[in-house]
Amino acid sequence: MAFHWKLDPQELFVERYPQMVGTGLPAADVDGARAAIADMWADAPSGWVHEWSRLGAKYARAGEHRLAALAYGWAKFPTLADAAKRAALTRQVDQYLLAAPDFGIDFERTMVEAPDRGARVEVPVHLLTPPGWSSTDPVLIASGGVDSWKMDLHALFADLAVRTGLRVLAFDIPGTGETNAPLSADTGYGVVRALIDRARTLGGGPVAHLGISMGGYYAARSGLAGEVDAAIVLGGPVERSFDPDRTWAFGMRGIVGNALGFDSEPTDAELTRRMSDFTLREWLDRDRNAPMLVLNGADDVHIPRADTLVFEGRRDTDVHLLPDTGHCAITKLPEATRLMVDWLTHTAHW
Structure with a gap:
């Protein structure tokens, strides 16, 4: 059970930006996602889950699994309201487990x-x-x-x-x-x-x-x-x-x-x-x-x-x-x- 609701993605950046960069994501990459995103729910270019997942995939290809897990974490944010969000959570788990050997x-x-x-x-x-x-x-x-x-x-x-x-x-x-x-x-x-x-x-x-x-x-x-x-x-x-x-x-x-x-x-x-x-x-x-x-x-x-x-x-x-x-x-x-x-x-x- 889940639903979408009217939500301006830029409002989320206003509140969550300190959390995004404070947990380790480079500010330049967060700024890039912020500039690209125009829709909260569309799984397509300029959509929240799409743009954050694109960033996560870039980190994953570079072997930066901890950053990939963080980016996919924002892709599934703020709730698992559809299949694209659930898929982002699955990718976050995968990247998090790949990062685990380097947790220290x-x-x-x-x-x-x-x-x-x-x-x-x-x-x-x-x-x-x-x-x-x-x-x-x-x-x-x-x-x-x-x-x-x-x-x-x-x-x-x-x-x-x-x-x-x-x-x-x-x-x-x-x-x-x-x-x-x-x-x-x-x-x-x-x-x-x-x-x-x-x-x-x-x-x-x-x-x-x-x-x-x-x-x-x-x-x-x-x-x-x-x-x-x-x-x-x-x-x-x-x-x-x-x-x-x-x-x-x-x-x-x-x-x-x-x-x-x-x-x-x-x-x-x-x-x-x-x-x-x-x-x-x-x-x-x-x-x-x-x-x-x-x-x-x-x-x-x-x-x-x-x-x-x-x-x-x-x-x-x-x-x-x-x-x-x-x-x-x-x-x-x-x-x-x-x-x-x-x-x-x-x-x-x-």
Whole structure:
């Protein structure tokens, strides 16, 4: 189930350009794609998937597999709404695996079986193991959100593994990427719980959970419920983001609608009804939680400040609202990463 919706590709460049170049793509190549793209959905010259895939193919021919994986990652962005996008994801996986020998860190791709609406679903996950990690050391499960997925965020996850000494289990949240289950509050969290359980079998130490953007929703829930030993919420929605009067920017309305499993663009009432199930107010009202780090940019157009500040004053919880940056503090990612590394290594009470 998937759908197209009206979306100006140049608006996505306005928001995502820092992420595109910040993850490693040469600015000149991103500028070239930006100049060439005029249509979001056409699989033809000047179409988003076509132009990004052309760039990915160029990198692949040159043996630059990591860059090819990044380019194909943008080709399938922001959602798998058609066959061309799904094909781009397949090519991204292929190029990512070809790049793996040069990661500089032990890598394994494996499957985790998880419950999905009374059935079972196989969830592909990536294990990133730093030098010196032992089976008594902690494991960090980590995900992005509704449009930036585990391969797109590889550089961040590998950096965290090396700098903290934690083994990282990277995955796509339900409704996205390679996780073939719709985004939802309860059944979706069942998938995440299965990943937490799997992480506990990978070593004898504690399990931490990092969630970015919509992935932060699941990290907030696991941390508030005490189902992990530590949780980091980077730019995650928890309560006010699910209000009926919330606004959507930069195509996020259609991105979320696709992740939820709609097969056509939902009405405001349909989207409001589905999103209202996600509020974490029940969990926020409980005086319990694992140690938590909650952070975001103060100028986020997607997540209200209240969804970060609501954690102020909670037990074992550090809160940071970084000034002069937006969603997930992407333009200050080195600062946000330093905060996460310091907290994981010195504050998480392992």
